[in-house]
Amino acid sequence: MEMKHLFLDDYSEGAHPRILKTLEETNLSQELGYGEDDYCRQAAETIKAKIENPYASIYFVSGGTQANILVLASMLKPYESVIAPQTAHIAIHEAGAIELTGHKINVVPSKDGKIKPEQIADICDEHTDEHMVRPKAVFISNSTEIGTIYKKSELEGLAEICKQKRLFLYLDGARLGSALASLESDISLRDLSRLVDVFYIGATKNGALLGEAVVITRPELQPDFRYHIKQRGGLLAKGRLLGIQFLELFRDNLYFDLARHANEMACRLVHGIDALGYSFLSPSTTNQIFPILPGSIITKLQQMYGFYVWEKMDSENSAIRLVTSWATKVEAVDAFLIDLRSFRGVG
Numbered sequence: 370m371e372m373k374h375l376f377l378d379d380y381s382e383g384a385h386p387r388i389l390k391t392l393e394e395t396n397l398s399q400e401l402g403y404g405e406d407d408y409c410r411q412a413a414e415t416i417k418a419k420i421e422n423p424y425a426s427i428y429f430v431s432g433g434t435q436a437n438i439l440v441l442a443s444m445l446k447p448y449e450s451v452i453a454p455q456t457a458h459i460a461i462h463e464a465g466a467i468e469l470t471g472h473k474i475n476v477v478p479s480k481d482g483k484i485k486p487e488q489i490a491d492i493c494d495e496h497t498d499e500h501m502v503r504p505k506a507v508f509i510s511n512s513t514e515i516g517t518i519y520k521k522s523e524l525e526g527l528a529e530i531c532k533q534k535r536l537f538l539y540l541d542g543a544r545l546g547s548a549l550a551s552l553e554s555d556i557s558l559r560d561l562s563r564l565v566d567v568f569y570i571g572a573t574k575n576g577a578l579l580g581e582a583v584v585i586t587r588p589e590l591q592p593d594f595r596y597h598i599k600q601r602g603g604l605l606a607k608g609r610l611l612g613i614q615f616l617e618l619f620r621d622n623l624y625f626d627l628a629r630h631a632n633e634m635a636c637r638l639v640h641g642i643d644a645l646g647y648s649f650l651s652p653s654t655t656n657q658i659f660p661i662l663p664g665s666i667i668t669k670l671q672q673m674y675g676f677y678v679w680e681k682m683d684s685e686n687s688a689i690r691l692v693t694s695w696a697t698k699v700e701a702v703d704a705f706l707i708d709l710r711s712f713r714g715v716g
């Protein structure tokens with residue numbers, strides 16, 4: 370049977386029509402290569418204005434794993450490590466890419482996808498001398514891998530402990546749009562630029578064909594970053610492709626409009642699923658949600674919808690992951706809810 374809709378991820382569709390239109394309109398303009406074109410320059414200036422930090426440096430790369438490798442490998446010395454929650458993308462879903470660069474990940478337990486200042490302090494205190502790695506960076510993501518977000522006070526707490534312990538704070542923003550557009554979020558791009566040493570603004574999962582903008586606010590981490598990008602194969606000859614897309618996303622509020630739409634679709638799913646009496650793995654207010662459903666219902670839904678079974682909760686129930694995107698239609702959400710209701714025997 371053909372699937373009614375895929376809730377697998379937020380990159381099942383191509384790009385927002387405005388991006389395709391701009392790519393077509395700019396197609397024949399001749400530009401310098403390797404990100405030195407006018408579009409990349411303008412996009413970088415636009416982002417600096419949005420984050421209200423003229424001293425930041427901006428680099429466009431093609432994907433999230435690449436951004437994580439580049440940022441972490443460039444900021445760490447050979448014997449230094451990165452602290453991350455156990456749910457972190459770098460710890461589970463990057464095929465050991467960070468470890469391949471020679472750096473240990475100090476994984477700390479986390480139920481909500483977040484990390485706490487005390488955990489960072491404990492790891493630092495446990496690593497006392499040159500017989501062990503030296504923790505030098507903290508990896509967080511916003512939204513987290515289970516859809517939760519950091520509040521400003523939490524981020525301030527992390528920034529403070531990182532300052533005390535002389536650690537770099539790095540935020541993976543694969544789904545930053547969704548995080549900042551969450552109704553529960555009290556963080557702005559400006560706050561991030563103030564509190565975090567490096568972050569990236571993810572666009573692959575928010576309307577672009579592909580692309581992430583790495584923002585480095587800490588001056589000592591800025592020199593030579595382009596060498597790192599080049600050496601790891603990330604400096605695209607047609608870097609314009611990334612600049613054009615970011616320029617369009619940040620020309621007005623498109624980036625946040627798209628994220629808000631994805632969140633609204635997820636929120637509609639949450640309300641509908643909650644009304645049927647099911648609970649959730651995490652209190653997500655972003656575009657990834659994790660309802661806990663009986664196996665028999667999951668099997669029926671799998672015949673009609675694409676999604677991942679995320680975590681087994683007990684012998685009968687599992688959490689599934691449903692992801693909405695900038696392109697998800699209300700009709701797809703409502704069809705899912707109608708089918709779920711009928712499988713539950715309520716409708």
Ligand SMILES: Cc1ncc(COP(=O)(O)O)c(C=O)c1O
Pocket residue numbers: 431432433434435458510513514541543544573
């Ligand atoms: C939080 C986070 N970071 C990084 C990535 C990796 O992105 P990519 O698949 O573009 O390498 C993902 C992808 O799902 C992600 O969710």
